[in-house]
Amino acid sequence: MLRNIAILAVIVVIGALGGSWYVTRNAGSDDVFAQCRMGAVAGGTSAIGGPFELVSETGEIVTDKDVITEPSLLYFGYTFCPDVCPLDTARNAEAVTILEERGQIVQPVFISIDADRDTPETMKEFTEIMHPRMLGLTGSAEQVKAASQAYRTYFKKQDDGDPEYFLIDHSTFSYLVLPEQGFVEYFKRDITPEQMADRIGCFLSKM
Numbered sequence: 001m002l003r004n005i006a007i008l009a010v011i012v013v014i015g016a017l018g019g020s021w022y023v024t025r026n027a028g029s030d031d032v033f034a035q036c037r038m039g040a041v042a043g044g045t046s047a048i049g050g051p052f053e054l055v056s057e058t059g060e061i062v063t064d065k066d067v068i069t070e071p072s073l074l075y076f077g078y079t080f081c082p083d084v085c086p087l088d089t090a091r092n093a094e095a096v097t098i099l100e101e102r103g104q105i106v107q108p109v110f111i112s113i114d115a116d117r118d119t120p121e122t123m124k125e126f127t128e129i130m131h132p133r134m135l136g137l138t139g140s141a142e143q144v145k146a147a148s149q150a151y152r153t154y155f156k157k158q159d160d161g162d163p164e165y166f167l168i169d170h171s172t173f174s175y176l177v178l179p180e181q182g183f184v185e186y187f188k189r190d191i192t193p194e195q196m197a198d199r200i201g202c203f204l205s206k207m
Helices: 001-026 085-102 122-131 141-150 191-206
Strands: 054-057 061-063 072-077 107-112 133-136 156-157 169-170 174-178 182-187
Touching: 054 141, 072 085, 085 107, 085 122, 085 191, 107 122, 107 141, 122 133, 174 191, 182 191
Parallel strands: 072 107, 107 133
Antiparallel strands: 054 061, 054 133, 072 174, 156 169, 174 182
C-alpha cells in the first residue's frame, strides 16, 4: 500500500513538472520575435507606442501612420544637446548603415523634445549631418509631450540655466517600431552599433 502511494506521488510530481514546463515553454510561443528580445517591458510591448501628430523637417504635419511605413528606429532628443544626443544618434545612424550593407533597410527617426528651439529647418540640418535617410520630427509643446508620453520617455527642462541656451534632462532609449506590429524592442545607451544591428536584424528576419 505504501509502495503504491509512493509511486502515485512520483507520478503526480512528474505530471506537475511536465505541466509547468509546457506552460512555461508555450507562454511566449505566439511571439514570433521571442528569441530576438533582450529586455522586458512592464505591461508588455503594447504599453509603449501609439498615435502621434508632429511636424516633419519639411514643415508638413505628419502622423505615426505617415512616419512608420517601414521598420523605424526612433530616438527622442534635441539638437542643442551638447553630448548625449549626438553620440546616441550617430550610433543609431551607424547601426542603420550596417544594416543597409546587409540588405536590411531601417529608417532612423529623430523626434525633438525641444519645441521651443527645434524648428523644422533646425531638424533638417541636424538629420542631414547624421544620416541621409534620417527623418527629423518636431512640433508644438503639446504635440511633443503627447508623442513622448506615448513612448514613455522622460524629459524636463532645466530652469536654472540660461533662458536661451538651457539644457533638457531626458531618457535615452532608442525604439524599434515596425509598421504592422508597432513597438517591439528598446535599446540602451551601452549597446554598440554592431550589437544594435544584430538585434534589429533578428527582428527583421522574422517579419
